[in-house]
Amino acid sequence: MTLSNALKKEMFWVMLLARRLDERAWVLHRQGKIAFHISGIGQEAAQVGAVYAIKKGKDWLVPYYRDLAMLIAMGMTPSEFVMSLLGKAPDPTSGARQMPSHFSMRHANVVSHSAPVATQSPHASGIGLGIKMDGGDAVVLTTIGEGATSQGEWYEAVNFAAVHKLPVIFLVENNQYAISVPQEKQMAVNSAADKACGLGLPGIKVDGTRVFEVYEAILEAVEKARNGEGATVIEAKMYRLTPHSSDDDDRSYRTREEVEKHKKQDPIILAKEALIDEGLLTEEEYEELDQKAKDEVDEAVKAGNEAPYPKGEDAATPVYAEEVNHG
Ligand SMILES: Cc1ncc(C[n+]2csc(CCOP(=O)(O)OP(=O)(O)O)c2C)c(N)n1
Numbered sequence: 001m002t003l004s005n006a007l008k009k010e011m012f013w014v015m016l017l018a019r020r021l022d023e024r025a026w027v028l029h030r031q032g033k034i035a036f037h038i039s040g041i042g043q044e045a046a047q048v049g050a051v052y053a054i055k056k057g058k059d060w061l062v063p064y065y066r067d068l069a070m071l072i073a074m075g076m077t078p079s080e081f082v083m084s085l086l087g088k089a090p091d092p093t094s095g096a097r098q099m100p101s102h103f104s105m106r107h108a109n110v111v112s113h114s115a116p117v118a119t120q121s122p123h124a125s126g127i128g129l130g131i132k133m134d135g136g137d138a139v140v141l142t143t144i145g146e147g148a149t150s151q152g153e154w155y156e157a158v159n160f161a162a163v164h165k166l167p168v169i170f171l172v173e174n175n176q177y178a179i180s181v182p183q184e185k186q187m188a189v190n191s192a193a194d195k196a197c198g199l200g201l202p203g204i205k206v207d208g209t210r211v212f213e214v215y216e217a218i219l220e221a222v223e224k225a226r227n228g229e230g231a232t233v234i235e236a237k238m239y240r241l242t243p244h245s246s247d248d249d250d251r252s253y254r255t256r257e258e259v260e261k262h263k264k265q266d267p268i269i270l271a272k273e274a275l276i277d278e279g280l281l282t283e284e285e286y287e288e289l290d291q292k293a294k295d296e297v298d299e300a301v302k303a304g305n306e307a308p309y310p311k312g313e314d315a316a317t318p319v320y321a322e323e324v325n326h327g
């Protein structure tokens with residue numbers, strides 16, 4: 001399916017909104033207003049391209065902590081994200097019990113993950129098995145960083161999906177670092193996609209800075225999975241443009257020159273240029289969209305500031321069962 005012009009512009013808008021929201025989270029952290037932020041800056045193209053290739057609400061998404069733009073594409077509002085950053089009661093993920101960026105949206109089939117990296121991958125294969133056993137035609141999209149593909153859980157999950165021909169797309173967001181560890185110290189192959197052939201699956205490589213290329217690659221894998229042809233591993237390569245998290249100082253392990261070089265491949269700039277080249281966007285329209293994104297983020301922060309904190313006496317609800325039947 002080729003994307004309509006309207007959808008292309010919508011995808012760009014989601015990327016831009018996610019970027020401005022992510023940038024504001026850094027500011028809130030440096031102002032001492034939030035405890036923690038883990039950023040998706042530089043990964044928006046892969047995330048938004050992937051979501052537009054699945055059927056929202058029908059298919060399943062098992063994301064990881066960097067997927068802010070993916071969640072915005074799934075319909076999470078900026079204010080919902082800000083609620084989780086500020087630890088306010090309306091946080092839809094957990095009512096402020098979970099760390100920010102451990103996303104879930106029950107009504108949209110977005111499944112929460114745990115903090116140990118790669119534990120989401122077996123969950124995705126399990127959901128895929130459930131779909132297959134029920135005879136359904138939904139698919140599961142799950143994401144992971146390239147570093148976490150060194151974990152046993154990832155191999156187990158991909159192997160299981162391969163053996164049972166499960167409808168799962170394993171999207172690896174290769175941002176070239178696992179905190180301070182560069183890719184070449186993490187794996188002996190050039191791409192996480194190369195690991196797929198040893199497990200009997202196709203391994204596809206795509207430029208993760210180009211939103212429409214990612215969309216095409218994921219769509220092909222989704223159609224295969226929906227047709228009963230099994231799982232695919234896709235590596236979208238990009239660069240983590242920020243430190244690992246608000247608690248990391250990346251000057252200790254990479255040069256400013258390296259980071260600046262990669263800013264030329266910023267997926268927002270590339271998507272903007274692509275739309276301008278196609279005659280779908282002008283510089284003036286971009287400025288308007290950008291202002292709209294900033295205004296929406298301002299509104300979200302205002303709503304977050306005005307929202308109440310959870311009540312102390314509710315802290316353990318629903319973390320622990322109210323009644324436990326030991327019989
Ligand atoms: C099992 C486990 N080991 C270590 C950590 C600490 N940790 C959190 S994120 C991370 C780096 C993961 O890198 P990558 O998979 O490339 O994802 P990225 O953060 O670069 O998106 C590590 C080591 C963890 N959360 N879980």
Ligand SMILES: [Mg+2]
Pocket residue numbers: 145146147173174175176177178179
């Ligand atoms: Mg990484």
